Amino acid sequence: xxxxxxxxxxxxxxxxxxxxxxxxxxxxxxxxxxxxxxxxxxxxxxxxxxxxxxxxxxxxxxxxxxxxxxxxxxxxxxxxxxxxxxxxxxxxxxxxxxxxxxxxxxxxxxxxxxxxxxxxxxxxxxxxxxxxxxxxxxxxxxxxxxxxxxxxxxxxxxxxxxxxxxxxxxxxxxxxxxxxxxxxxxxxxxxxxxxxxxxxxxxxxxxxxxxxxxxxxxxxxxxxxxxxxxxxxxxxxxxxxxxxxxxxxxxxxxxxxxxxxxxxxxxxxxxxxxxxxxxxxxxxxxxxxxxxxxxxxxxxxxxxxxxxxxxxxxxxxxxxxxxxxxxxxxxxxxxxxxxxxxxxxxxxxxxxxxxxxxxxxxxxxxxxxxxxxxxxxxxxxxxxxxxxxxxxxxxxxxxxxxxxxxxx
Numbered sequence: 139x140x141x142x143x144x145x146x147x148x149x150x151x152x153x154x155x156x157x158x159x160x161x162x163x164x165x166x167x168x169x170x171x172x173x174x175x176x177x178x179x180x181x182x183x184x185x186x187x188x189x190x191x192x193x194x195x196x197x198x199x200x201x202x203x204x205x206x207x208x209x210x211x212x213x214x215x216x217x218x219x220x221x222x223x224x225x226x227x228x229x230x231x232x233x234x235x236x237x238x239x240x241x242x243x244x245x246x247x248x249x250x251x252x253x254x255x256x257x258x259x260x261x262x263x264x265x266x267x268x269x270x271x272x273x274x275x276x277x278x279x280x281x282x283x284x285x286x287x288x289x290x291x292x293x294x295x296x297x298x299x300x301x302x303x304x305x306x307x308x309x310x311x312x313x314x315x316x317x318x319x320x321x322x323x324x325x326x327x328x329x330x331x332x333x334x335x336x337x338x339x340x341x342x343x344x345x346x347x348x349x350x351x352x353x354x355x356x357x358x359x360x361x362x363x364x365x366x367x368x369x370x371x372x373x374x375x376x377x378x379x380x381x382x383x384x385x386x387x388x389x390x391x392x393x394x395x396x397x398x399x400x401x402x403x404x405x406x407x408x409x410x411x412x413x414x415x416x417x418x419x420x421x422x423x424x425x426x427x428x429x430x431x432x433x434x435x436x437x438x439x440x441x442x443x444x445x446x447x448x449x450x451x452x453x454x455x456x457x458x459x460x461x462x463x464x465x466x467x468x469x470x471x472x473x474x475x476x477x478x479x480x481x482x483x484x485x486x487x488x489x490x491x492x493x494x495x496x497x498x499x500x501x502x503x504x505x506x507x508x509x510x511x512x513x514x515x516x517x518x519x520x521x522x523x524x525x526x527x528x529x530x531x532x533x534x535x536x537x538x539x540x541x542x543x544x545x546x
Contacts, residue, residue, distance in 0.1 A: 177234040185228040188541025192309040198533035201314040206452035213314040228252035278334040285346030286380035286397035290323040291423030293466030294432040296475035297502035310535040318483040318496035322438035324399035348378040376401035397421040417442040435465030460485025473506040492525030510545040
C-alpha cells in the first residue's frame with residue numbers, strides 16, 4: 139500500500155505542501171480555543187571531548203573539491219597527518235511543550251550546534267521541528283530526519299562515537315569518488331524540511347511516513363528542490379515509509395522493522411536528456427534483547443541510476459546503487475555497557491567496472507559515572523577497497539578514541 143502512495147505522491151505538484159500540512163494538523167487542533175497556549179521552555183544538550191589515535195595510508199587520495207555534472211574531483215594524497223588529536227562535539231537543545239485540555243500536546247524543538255573543535259561544521263542550526271501528539275498518533279513538521287531513521291531497527295551498540303554514520307570517518311579518510319552507503323536506513327534527505335506522521339502502537343505494530351515536497355536542506359526554499367547545494371539540483375521531492383513491530387516473548391524482546399523510500403531526480407535542471415527514474419531505497423532490521431544481552435542486524439538496498447548516485451555523492455550524501463548490511467551484539471549491566479559491531483557496503487563504483495567495498499569493525503565500551511556523565515572507549519578498523527586498479531583510490535586504517543560525554 140505504501141509503495142502505491144509513494145509513486146503517486148512523487149508526481150504531484152509540490153504546491154500541495156501547504157495543503158498537506160494544514161489538512162494533517164486539523165484533527166489535532168479541532169476544538170481548541172483561539173487563545174495562545176503557554177509554552178514551557180526547557181534547556182538541554184550535551185558536550186563531549188575525546189582523544190583520538192589513527193593510522194592510515196598516506197598515499198590514499200582524498201577529494202579537495204567535487205563537481206557535477208559530470209562527476210569529477212580534484213584530489214590530493216593524504217600525506218603526513220596527525221596520529222594523535224583532540225576532538226569533540228556539542229549541541230544545545232531548546233524544547234517547549236503545552237498539553238491542551240483535550241489531551242493533545244504541542245511541542246517545539248530547536249537544536250543548536252555548539253561546536254568544540256576546529257574540525258566541526260560552521261553550521262549553527264541542526265534540527266528544528268514541531269510536534270503534535272494525540273491518541274491518533276504524532277505529527278512532526280520541520281527540519282528533521284525521516285520516519286525510517288526514527289523507527290528503523292538496527293544492531294545495538296554501546297558507542298558514543300556512533301556506529302552507522304560513524305564519526306570514525308573523520309579519522310580514517312574516505313577516498314575520492316568512493317562509492318558506498320554508510321547506513322542501513324535512508325539518509326539521502328538527511329535533515330530537510332518534511333512532514334511526518336507516526337501512528338500509535340496497535341497490537342505491537344506502528345507505522346510512519348515522511349513527505350518531502352521539495353525543500354532545501356535546513357528549510358530554505360530554493361527552486362522547489364529537495365536538496366540543492368552549490369548549484370547542484372539533484373532531487374525534486376521524496377517520500378519515506380516505515381513499519382515497526384515489537385513484542386515480548388516471556389522475557390525475550392523482539393523488534394522488527396521494514397522501510398521503503400523513494401526520491402524523484404531532477405535531470406532537466408541539470409540539462410541531462412534521460413529518463414528520470416526514481417531512486418528507491420529498501421530496508422529491514424531485526425533485534426532481540428534477553429536480560430543483559432542484546433543482538434541484531436539490518437539490511438539496506440539502494441536502487442539508483444548513475445545520475446542519481448553521482449549527484450548524491452556530489453552533495454556529500456548517500457545514494458550509491460548497491461547494498462549494505464550490519465550486525466552487532468551488546469552487553470549492558472547497570473552502569474557498564476560494551477558492544478561489538480560489523481558493517482559492509484558494496485556499491486557500483488564511479489571509477490571502474492565493478493563494486494567498491496566498504497568494511498567496518500568496531501569495539502565499544504561505556505561507563506556511566508553518574509546520571510549524565512559517561513566515559514567511553516571506541517576502537518575501529520575501516521577499509522575502503524575501490525574497484526579501480528589505482529590503489530590510491532583505496533584506503534584502510536585503525537582508529538581509537540577515549541573521552542567523556544556530559545549530558546544536561
